[in-house]
Amino acid sequence: MTWEVFTVIGTAAFAISGAIVAMEEEYDLFGVYVLGMITAFGGGAIRNLLIGVPVSALWGQGGFFQIALLSITVFLLFPHNLLKHWPVWGNFFDAIGLSAFAMQGALFAASMSHPISAVIVAAVLTGSGGGLIRDLLAGRKPALLQNEIYGVWAAVAGGIIGFNIVHSTLELWCLFIAITVLRVLSYKYNWKLPRRSLSSE
Template sequence: MEFTWDIFTVIGTIAFAISGAIVAMEEDYDVFGIYILGMITAFGGGAIRNLLIGVPVSALWEQGDFFQIALLSITATILFPHNMLKHWPVWGNFFDAIGLSAFAVQGALYAVGMNHPISAVIVAAVLTGSGGGLVRDLLAGRKPALLHNEIYGLWAALAGLLIGLSITTAPVELIILFIAITVLRVLSYKLKWKLPKRELHQ
């Protein structure tokens, strides 16, 4: 499971680092700001998760390899911005979906490994999967995707539920779950699936 966990961490780190860097460039951040927002997007969800499920904050600084992966991903985005931006309307939400599903699975596995109850597993999946994007959108002055009309955090919660109930445990099952959550997120964006809303009228 440790190997599977690392795979999902790498996938999520690359996807969210690129996502954060692109959003920073769209908002006209300078180079330093691009790196900061990219790193916050890549690691923000994990940091929030760690705080809530009892993992020492210092654990974040023990991910040296993942920091390097994020930095390389952001650097590639800065060096080849036109290639990225040209395809961003198509690939932007795909990267976000990949990051969401990869980190949701990783966060759920983390909580299961610490023998937390299923409620904590679901919370860990949602916060790890969407926390980085939430912080990114808030810092960029955008409506957070987690709270947006299209279904977002629910897919992360579904991943946490399936892993917490031990329905998906084998590496192959986890990879299938990752693909399924990615596809569902993309479909919910493309087809504009929405959850019911409750509005207050004056």
């Protein structure tokens, strides 16, 4: 049940996040739906490929496809004046999607008795894969590959679940809120990881 709840939250959040990016790039309505759907399901498809689950398993998730479509439609129906702060909302929904899908991916890999390394990789790919594909299709520099802290939070969620630090449903929800808040704080205050450059400057 917890796995399914995080899937629903992540699907809705990333579908809206993709729709916001498409609207910022001035895509037509079809493009908004396409980018929203790809953002919602891209991370899960990448994860399935790497942990041995057939990608075709996605086609059995009809209910989640309906959730994604409904989320995008509801968002499009919002009054324009409520959407004037698209970048802020986009980052917020992206943070929710990152946290929910990272935990969903980790729980999914852990349920298959994969080692801790696979659980962390599943968390990172599921949490940030959809956003990575979204940014690439929109011609943007992916947040995952910048020095801004993004994928690290997905890895943290995967590590905590992989090491079985959280057990109860309440603890999982607390972890979800913590990862979401940390992601919001990292872009609000521009937290960055150390980097190495080949530039002589």
